Amino acid sequence: MKQWRSSSLGYPRIGERREWKKALEAFWEGSLSENELLTEMKEQRFSHINKQKEKGIDLIPVGDFSLYDHVLDTAFMFGLIPDRFKSETGTDDLATYFAMARGSKEAVACEMTKWFNTNYHYIVPEIDHFAPRVAHNQLLDYFLEAKNELHVKTKPVILGPLTLVKLAKGYQENDFASCVRQLIPHYMQVFKDLEEAGAEWIQVDEPVVSTSISDEEVELLKEVYHEITSGLSNVKLLLQSYFEAVDRYEEIINLPVDGIGFDFVHDEGANFAQLKKFGFPKEKVLAAGMIDGRNVWKADLNDRFEYLEKLAECVDSDQLIIQPSCSLLHTPVTIETEDSLPPLLKGALAFADEKLEEVTILTKGLNEGKASIEPVIDDQWRQLDALKQSEERNRGDVKQEVSDWNTRTPGRKLPYSRRKKVHEEFFRLPLLPATTIGSLPQTKEIRQARSKWRKGDWGNEEYKEFIERNISEWVSCQETIGLDVLVHGEFERNDMVEFFGEKLGGFAFTRFGWVQSYGSRCVKPPVVYGDVYWKEPMTVEEIAFAQSLTDKPLKGMLTGPVTITNWSFVRNDVSKFDVNRQIALALQKEIHALEERDIHMIQVDEPALREGLPLKVEKQAKYLAEAVYAFKLTTTLAKDETQIHTHMCYSNFNDIMDTIDQLDADVISIEAARSHGGLVAAFENDHYDKGIGLGVYDIHSPRIPPVEEMEKSITRALQVLDPEQFWVNPDCGLKTRNIKETVESLKNMTEAARLKREEIKLTNSTKAR
Numbered sequence: 001m002k003q004w005r006s007s008s009l010g011y012p013r014i015g016e017r018r019e020w021k022k023a024l025e026a027f028w029e030g031s032l033s034e035n036e037l038l039t040e041m042k043e044q045r046f047s048h049i050n051k052q053k054e055k056g057i058d059l060i061p062v063g064d065f066s067l068y069d070h071v072l073d074t075a076f077m078f079g080l081i082p083d084r085f086k087s088e089t090g091t092d093d094l095a096t097y098f099a100m101a102r103g104s105k106e107a108v109a110c111e112m113t114k115w116f117n118t119n120y121h122y123i124v125p126e127i128d129h130f131a132p133r134v135a136h137n138q139l140l141d142y143f144l145e146a147k148n149e150l151h152v153k154t155k156p157v158i159l160g161p162l163t164l165v166k167l168a169k170g171y172q173e174n175d176f177a178s179c180v181r182q183l184i185p186h187y188m189q190v191f192k193d194l195e196e197a198g199a200e201w202i203q204v205d206e207p208v209v210s211t212s213i214s215d216e217e218v219e220l221l222k223e224v225y226h227e228i229t230s231g232l233s234n235v236k237l238l239l240q241s242y243f244e245a246v247d248r249y250e251e252i253i254n255l256p257v258d259g260i261g262f263d264f265v266h267d268e269g270a271n272f273a274q275l276k277k278f279g280f281p282k283e284k285v286l287a288a289g290m291i292d293g294r295n296v297w298k299a300d301l302n303d304r305f306e307y308l309e310k311l312a313e314c315v316d317s318d319q320l321i322i323q324p325s326c327s328l329l330h331t332p333v334t335i336e337t338e339d340s341l342p343p344l345l346k347g348a349l350a351f352a353d354e355k356l357e358e359v360t361i362l363t364k365g366l367n368e369g370k371a372s373i374e375p376v377i378d379d380q381w382r383q384l385d386a387l388k389q390s391e392e393r394n395r396g397d398v399k400q401e402v403s404d405w406n407t408r409t410p411g412r413k414l415p416y417s418r419r420k421k422v423h424e425e426f427f428r429l430p431l432l433p434a435t436t437i438g439s440l441p442q443t444k445e446i447r448q449a450r451s452k453w454r455k456g457d458w459g460n461e462e463y464k465e466f467i468e469r470n471i472s473e474w475v476s477c478q479e480t481i482g483l484d485v486l487v488h489g490e491f492e493r494n495d496m497v498e499f500f501g502e503k504l505g506g507f508a509f510t511r512f513g514w515v516q517s518y519g520s521r522c523v524k525p526p527v528v529y530g531d532v533y534w535k536e537p538m539t540v541e542e543i544a545f546a547q548s549l550t551d552k553p554l555k556g557m558l559t560g561p562v563t564i565t566n567w568s569f570v571r572n573d574v575s576k577f578d579v580n581r582q583i584a585l586a587l588q589k590e591i592h593a594l595e596e597r598d599i600h601m602i603q604v605d606e607p608a609l610r611e612g613l614p615l616k617v618e619k620q621a622k623y624l625a626e627a628v629y630a631f632k633l634t635t636t637l638a639k640d641e642t643q644i645h646t647h648m649c650y651s652n653f654n655d656i657m658d659t660i661d662q663l664d665a666d667v668i669s670i671e672a673a674r675s676h677g678g679l680v681a682a683f684e685n686d687h688y689d690k691g692i693g694l695g696v697y698d699i700h701s702p703r704i705p706p707v708e709e710m711e712k713s714i715t716r717a718l719q720v721l722d723p724e725q726f727w728v729n730p731d732c733g734l735k736t737r738n739i740k741e742t743v744e745s746l747k748n749m750t751e752a753a754r755l756k757r758e759e760i761k762l763t764n765s766t767k768a769r
C-alpha cells in the first residue's frame with residue numbers, strides 16, 4: 001500500500017525548444033492571433049502536466065504556468081491593475097496584462113526586479129488605489145481544464161498574500177498589514193472556488209518566511225492563515241517555503257495549515273536541525289524539498305535517501321511528500337536533447353525532467369524499500385564520482401594559484417586619491433564624461449549572423465568581418481553622437497556570461513539549456529564543472545580593433561567574477577567562493593592582456609552582485625566580503641593608469657553602499673533611473689568619493705527620453721555628488737533596444753551632458769569673478 005507521495009512545485013514554462021517564448025514573441029509581433037496564442041499555450045500547459053504525470057509525480061501543479069510572470073498573474077487575478085492601464089476594452093483583458101508587463105503607447109510598464117536571490121525577474125505589483133477583488137479566478141480555469149480534459153486532479157499553486165504585498169510597491173511600510181488583511185477575503189474566494197471544484201491540496205507559496213522576518217510579520221502570518229483556513233472545510237493548504245531555512249520554525253510549523261513545505265537543500269541543515277529540536281506536528285504533512293531545484297546536477301541519491309529516512313522517523317506515515325526544493329522554473333527542461341556535452345559531464349547532469357525522475361525514485365525507495373532503487377543509486381553515484389575524480393576537477397595549478405593569494409591582500413597599488421590624478425592626466429576627459437554601459441543593439445541581423453557562423457554556413461573570416469563592420473559603424477556613430485568614452489558594442493557576445501563560459505577552461509555550455517530570465521527573454525547559463533582557468537585572450541581582438549579606429553578612450557568590457565558565478569550553473573563539490581576566486585584569477589589575466597594592447601579603461605560588470613546577497617541577514621557579511629575579495633583579485637594587478645569601472649543594475653543598492661565603496665573601482669555606473677531619485681538619496685548620507693554614473697535613463701523602455709528630463713536627473717544627482725566625480729550614462733546596456741531608439745536617446749543624453757557642463761562652467765567662472 002502506497003504511503004508516500006511525490007510532488008512538483010512548478011515546471012519550466014519555456015518548453016524544450018523555447019516554444020513558449022517563440023509563441024509569445026510571434027503574438028507581440030502580430031504574426032499569431034490571440035486565439036492561436038491561447039491554443040498554443042494550452043497545448044503547452046497540457047504537455048507539462050502530461051509529462052509530469054508520466055514521470056510519476058502524484059501532485060502536479062497548475063498556476064505555475066504563466067503568460068509572462070506568476071507574480072503579475074497573482075496581482076492581475078486580484079485586480080491590482082494600476083490606473084494607467086485601465087483601458088476602454090476592460091481591465092482584465094490580455095492587452096492590459098501585457099501592457100503591465102511590457103508597457104504600451106499610453107503607459108510605462110510596471111517595474112521589474114529580481115525574484116529573491118535568483119536571476120528570474122518578476123513584475124512588481126503596484127498598490128496605489130488599493131481595491132483588491134477577484135477579477136478572474138484563473139487558477140480555477142487551470143484546475144478545471146486539467147480535471148475535465150486530462151482527468152488529472154492537479155494541485156493549484158498561488159503566491160501567498162504576505163509575499164505578494166511584500167514584493168509590491170506603492171504603500172507605506174506601516175500599511176503592510178492592512179494591505180495583507182484586505183486581500184484575505186479574495187484569497188478565500190479563490191480557495192473556496194477551488195474547493196468546490198474538488199481540489200484536494202492548494203500550495204500557497206510564502207517564500208518571505210525564508211527571509212529574516214519580524215515579530216509583527218509572524219503575528220500577521222498567524223492571523224491571516226487562521227482566518228483563511230477557518231473558511232475552508234475540505235481543501236488542504238500547504239504553506240510552501242524555499243531558497244533558505246525558514247526563519248521562525250516553531251511559529252511556522254504551528255500555523256493553522258495542513259502542510260508545510262521546507263527546502264532541505266539550500267538550508268545548510270538548519271531546517272532539519274530545527275525539526276529535530278522542535279519536532280513536527282503529528283497532524284500535518286511535511287513536504288520535503290529533497291532535490292535541488294536551482295542547479296543542474298544529479299543528486300547523490302544515497303545521501304538524499306538517508307536524509308529522507310531520518311525525516312520519515314519524525315513524521316507519521318502518510319504525512320511526508322517528496323519534492324524538489326523549489327519550482328523548476330530555474331532549471332532547463334531536459335538533458336536528453338544535449339548531444340554535444342562531454343559524456344563525463346552529461347552523465348552528472350539532471351535538468352527539470354531528470355530531477356522529477358529523482359523525486360519519484362526517492363518516493364519509490366520509501367514506498368518499496370531501498371533495495372528497489374539501489375541500482376539507480378549506484379549508477380548515479382558512479383557518474384558523479386567519475387566527474388569528481390576527473391582531471392578537470394583537480395587542477396593542481398589552479399588550486400595552487402588560489403591558495404597562493406591567501407597570503408597576500410589583493411588591491412590596487414596606489415590609493416584612489418593618487419590614481420585619480422594619474423587618470424586625469426592620462427585620459428584628459430571633460431567634466432561629466434558621457435559614456436554607455438557596453439552593449440549596443442543586438443539586432444536580428446547580428447543574432448542571425450552568429451547563428452549562421454555557429455551552423456558552419458559562415459566561416460570565421462566572414463563572421464569576423466561582419467562583427468568588425470558593426471564595430472566600425474558604431475565607433476563612428478558614437479563619435480558623431482559626441483560620447484566621450486566609447487565601447488565596442490559587444491556584438492560578438494551571445495550573452496555577457498555565456499560568452500565567457502564558452503572561452504574559459506572548466507566551463508561547458510549546453511545547446512538547449514535555456515531558463516527564463518524575464519518575460520520571453522531567456523538565458524543559457526554556462527556550466528562550471530571543473531576548475532576554472534584562462535586559456536587565451538577572450539575579448540582583446542574586438543576591443544583593440546575598436547580602439548584602433550578612434551582617438552577617444554575605448555572602454556574594455558568584462559563580466560565580473562561574482563556575476564559569472566551567480567549566472568552560471570556552478571559545481572556543488574566546492575564552495576561558490578572558491579569558484580569566484582578561480583574566475584577572478586582568470587579575469588586578472590584578461591585585464592593584463594587588454595593592457596598589453598593599450599586598453600586602459602576596463603569595466604568589470606557586476607550586475608549580479610547584489611542579487612546574490614543571501615536572504616538571511618547573518619550570512620550577508622561573509623558573502624559581501626567574498627565578493628569584494630573576488631573583485632579586488634580580478635583588478636589587483638591593473639596598472640596605475642588603468643581606470644577600472646564597474647557596473648550594477650537590476651537591484652536596489654542602498655543597502656550595499658559600503659561594499660560598493662570597498663570594491664575600490666575608479667568609476668561605477670549604476671542603475672538609478674527607475675528608482676526616481678531613491679538611489680541619489682542614498683548618497684546624501686554617504687561619502688562616496690570615486691567616479692560615479694547614476695543612470696540617467698531607463699533602457700528597458702522603447703521611449704526616447706527628452707534632453708530636459710535627463711538634465712533634471714543630472715541636476716538632482718549633482719545636488720549630492722561633485723561634478724568632478726559624475727559620469728553621464730544610461731542605466732544599463734543597450735542590447736535590447738533598436739538602433740533608432742539607441743541613437744536618438746544617446747544624442748539627447750550627450751546634449752544633456754553638454755548643456756549641464758556649460759552651465760557648470762558658467763557658474764564657476766561667475767563665482768571666480
Ligand SMILES: CN1c2c(nc(N)[nH]c2=O)NC[C@@H]1CNc1ccc(C(=O)N[C@@H](CCC(=O)N[C@@H](CCC(=O)N[C@@H](CCC(=O)O)C(=O)O)C(=O)O)C(=O)O)cc1
Nearest residue numbers: 119447448450451493494495496497517520521522523567
Ligand atoms: C543583463 N541581464 C542578463 C542576465 N543574465 C544573463 N545571463 N545575461 C544578461 O545579460 N540577467 C539580468 C539581465 C536580464 N536581461 C536579459 C536581456 C536580454 C536577454 C535576451 O535577449 N535573451 C535572448 C537570448 C540571447 C542569446 O543568447 N542569443 C543567442 C541566439 C540564441 C538564439 O535564439 N538562436 C536562435 C537562432 C537565431 C536566429 O537565427 O535569429 C536559435 O537558436 O533558434 C545569440 O545571440 O547568439 C532571448 O532571445 O531570450 C536575456 C536577459
Ligand SMILES: N[C@@H](CCS)C(=O)O
Nearest residue numbers: 437438439605607733
Ligand atoms: N556590459 C553589459 C552590462 C549589462 S548588465 C551590457 O552593456 O549589456
Ligand SMILES: [Zn+2]
Nearest residue numbers: 607649732733
Ligand atoms: Zn546592467
